[in-house]
Amino acid sequence: MTPAPGELSAEFLEEHAATILDSTADGIFTVDPRWKITSFNHAAERITGIPRDEALGRTCCDVFRASICEADCALRRTIDTGEPVVGKAVYIVDAQGRRIPISISTAVLRDEQGRFRGGVETFRDLTLIQELRKELSGQYSFADIIGKSHRMQDLFAVLPQIAVSGSTTLIEGETGTGKELFARAVHSLSSRRSGPFVVANCAALPETLLESELFGFKRGAFTGAHKDKPGRFALARGGTIFLDEVGDMAPALQVRLLRVLQEKTIEPLGGTGVEETDARVVLATNRSLEDLVARGEFREDLFYRVNVVRLELPPLRERREDIPLLVEHFVDRFNRLQEKDVGGISPEAMALLVGHDFPGNVRELENLVERAFVLKRGGVIEPADLPPALRPEEGGGEDVASGPLSLRDLERQAIVAALERNRWHRLAAAEELGIHKTTLFRKIAAYGIELPSTDGRSHPR
Amino acid sequence: MRVAIPVWGSRVSPVFDAAGLLLVVDYAGDREVKRHLVELPTGPLSGLVNTVLASRTEELLCGAISRPLLDMLQGEGISVTPFLAGEVECLLEARLGGRLADPCYLMPGCCRGRRHRQRGRGGHHRTAGRKEP
Known part of the structure; x- marks a missing residue:
């Protein structure tokens, strides 16, 4: 053709x-x-x-x-x-x-x-x-951890390899940076995922109690030990034990932990023999173990034993680019939990959050968003919904009269007003508020409400 | 020695991440003593890893494999020879003869920097922000 x-x-x-x-x-x-x-x-x-x-x-x-x-x-x-x-x-x-x-x-x-x-x-x-879609929908999360910053992405990249390695892992980070989330991710990405994940906070319990909690005890080991009790290490067999705040562990317990890591055995209190443990150990601290070693507060041999693989979690102020993503995540979460329809956050309020240093890290940010949700059912979070300390025009002062108040602020005001109306007679104020007097006493202490030197008990209304 | 290879008809599966069937072969020295098939699950990679672990495979021969899956298997101590192509029987024979690195058994584009990764758990990872002790 x-x-x-x-x-x-x-x-x-x-x-x-x-x-x-x-x-x-x-x-x-x-x-x-x-x-x-x-x-x-x-x-x-x-x-x-x-x-x-x-x-x-x-x-x-x-x-x-x-x-x-x-x-x-x-x-x-x-x-x-x-x-x-x-x-x-x-x-x-x-x-x-x-x-x-x-x-x-x-x-x-x-x-x-x-x-x-x-x-x-x-x-x-x-x-x-x-990638663009990911950027738009903000799906920068890994094992429930949110972050698109380079530092978080770097951590996400190594996490699977660390998880499968089975090595003792040390997680360092300030309070509120998500150490337990990372520990859980290490567990859930490892072959031990079907085994138990057991948490023990080394700072939450006195030394002797922590010892029996971690290693267990045998019947008759001490008064009240009526039967054998397995410790957390025993409970974590086939899984992972997460020792939080390990920097606060007492020296005597540090020796016992060293032995567990070296010999993979535990010795329950009052027992005559040792028991084997295969639990993978993940430790976390918000203090620098190196500094503690230098000050003689943490055993050097234990430090080298726990410092096999180390993850350093960045504080939120060093990954401010993640703040919008985290806010969006928390807004979604609280909308679901509280069945609300908050549409997000205004640019002005976001600017205040991004400029804040967040000493309490992600946990503090979460609390700020939750606080803003208390009085909102819809709309967007505005600067007035944030604590006064974050609002520059109020210089961090306590005057909150100009904007919407949090539930906590409202409750404090209601208590003070009731006390004033009842000439500081606390029982009468409690009756007016419809709460028990001990509840009122507790709230007065919690809110730091100062009572006058003479009160309504001597001059009832 | 227990060797496994994902199969698709008579050929090795092109992508292990999406493979459906695993042929598991037991050897006593160079002599094959037993073989059986294991169904591979679809879905998350962890399911694949668990199935391979449950089959007690020591050495895996496979076609293309994604990096995360390779890392997970090697982290569990499984020796993996990836990016193989061709007939399963030929590959098993080539393994016994030590010829798996021959280009004729490799997928295209995989000749350069070819690897036979050894078994073993990585015990000391370098991590983001890691400090040396």
């Missing part, structure tokens, strides 16, 4: 087919009826990382390595049904082991007599689109 004036001839197109294919940004390859690659364009080389000369003649699944090759080959389905596949989202695995998200489209190649001659598959790299 002669081409019309201005049209390209079939010979010309055939001659320049490779140039045409190489000019597109989408990967394109063709296969023959035996599934061998017969053409492979530049974009296909770039996306898969496989040179054309290595791809040609090889079985397509060995080259393409897509998640659907085995169970649901798109090209095979097109051949079987006659229906093309368009824009199906799958992933391929490149030679570096990266999963590359792509969308694929397929078509069957037939000759002039309609005989099957092979197929063509085009595919588009979706990595950038997925």
